[in-house]
Amino acid sequence: MSASFTSALRAAADVASAQHYPPGTLYVVATPIGNLADTTLRALHVLGLADAVACEDTRHTQALLRAYGIDKAPAQLLAVHQHNESQAAEAVIARLRQGQRVAYASDAGTPAISDPGARLVAAARAAGCSVVPLPGASSVTAALSVAGIVEDTGFVFAGFLPSKAAERQTAVLALLAEARAVVLLEAPHRIEALARALAGLGERPVTLCRELTKQFEEVATVAASGLADWLGAQASRTRGEFVVVVHPAAPSEAAPADLRVLQLLLAELPLKTAVKLAAEITGQPRNVLYPAALALRPPSEDGEED
Structure with missing residues (x-):
């Protein structure tokens, strides 16, 4: 015993x-x-x-x-x-x-x-x-409890995003369109890919919880656009199991319908042109649409992400 x-x-x-x-x-x-x-x-x-x-x-x-x-x-x-x-x-x-x-x-x-x-x-x-x-x-509720989200909008548990590029792209679009907080899980070998995928959320806050309840537990809240840089600042930050909380969208962020317009344009046009036309069609500022466009660009080919 x-x-x-x-x-x-x-x-x-x-x-x-x-x-x-x-x-x-x-x-x-x-x-x-x-x-x-x-x-x-x-x-x-x-x-x-x-x-x-x-x-x-x-x-x-x-x-x-x-x-x-x-x-x-x-x-x-x-x-x-x-x-x-x-x-x-x-x-x-x-x-x-x-x-x-x-x-x-x-x-x-x-x-x-x-x-x-x-x-x-x-x-x-x-x-x-x-x-x-x-x-x-529960890692989900543990992460939410330290994220400091004050908006009473509820949350969505999305778990692990798909590993295939095309399916992951669709999932990222859903994240961009989701106004509520989103809780994601990720493994160490894919956390940097997730950070790059979330960069299109721009200044939307993301709370990253690493190794919850363990000796080297770490919790940090950064802008989605800076998440990859934060991970790369120290080698230890990409180790361990992760819970990622994407905070609720600010009212000024692009609406789902606007993102759909942007996605359709990106499928046919270069990124800058698609952003310009989407801004004219939707009335959204380019600086709101541009980071979303970076995440929504169609993948060049299907396959597994490392």
Whole structure:
């Protein structure tokens, strides 16, 4: 048993065991996104109580459980990941029908939020099984909480943008047209490409959260047009996992209809000419349309971005 969490396990038993945890139930358990101390007492209690733990990576989850002092036999760990989720759900449902308590945990954060879990939950509900959420850590809400967005316009969770150039271009257009805050996720090998794609948002603020809750956590808010330069200022800034919050659009920014006009012109004309004509057609200033045009330029060819 890990001595570090001995008292936490005792506290979990004291405060969480009073609640009834029905058998034959799927428990969707949020796990820390980096800092192990960000677990909840209910999560510790249910992970210990569960007859089986379905998980995205059995080795990762076994290490997590052992860090908390929770011992599970290998047979109690069920691999349920993006490549086998639909088929593996059948094995989980079979256990639920036998009256077992099954906890599901993805590698980090809340399951089914850009992680496996949604298909498992849908299958369990379709089979008439009970599903109970155990809320906890989420990189999405963590990033929003430190972005300092005061506009009460809501937000959109977009997750990872497509890797193919043409599909990514379409997604960027949607971002340019979205007036609400947008939350994106990105891996270290693609963060610079994302920064270049977002440059067309001009002065729109972007909050970049790197390695949330971990030792080298970093949070910064810069203009979208300067995001690539900020990343390039230090080699360490392109390392780790990223959550990117695009702040709501200012009222003076181009409207979706104006951006559509610009996109159509860019498909047929050089960039400067397209911007000039779009300004004349829409009435938008060129300095608003020009950065958008940089992001909306049709890709020269389809393919994967590095």
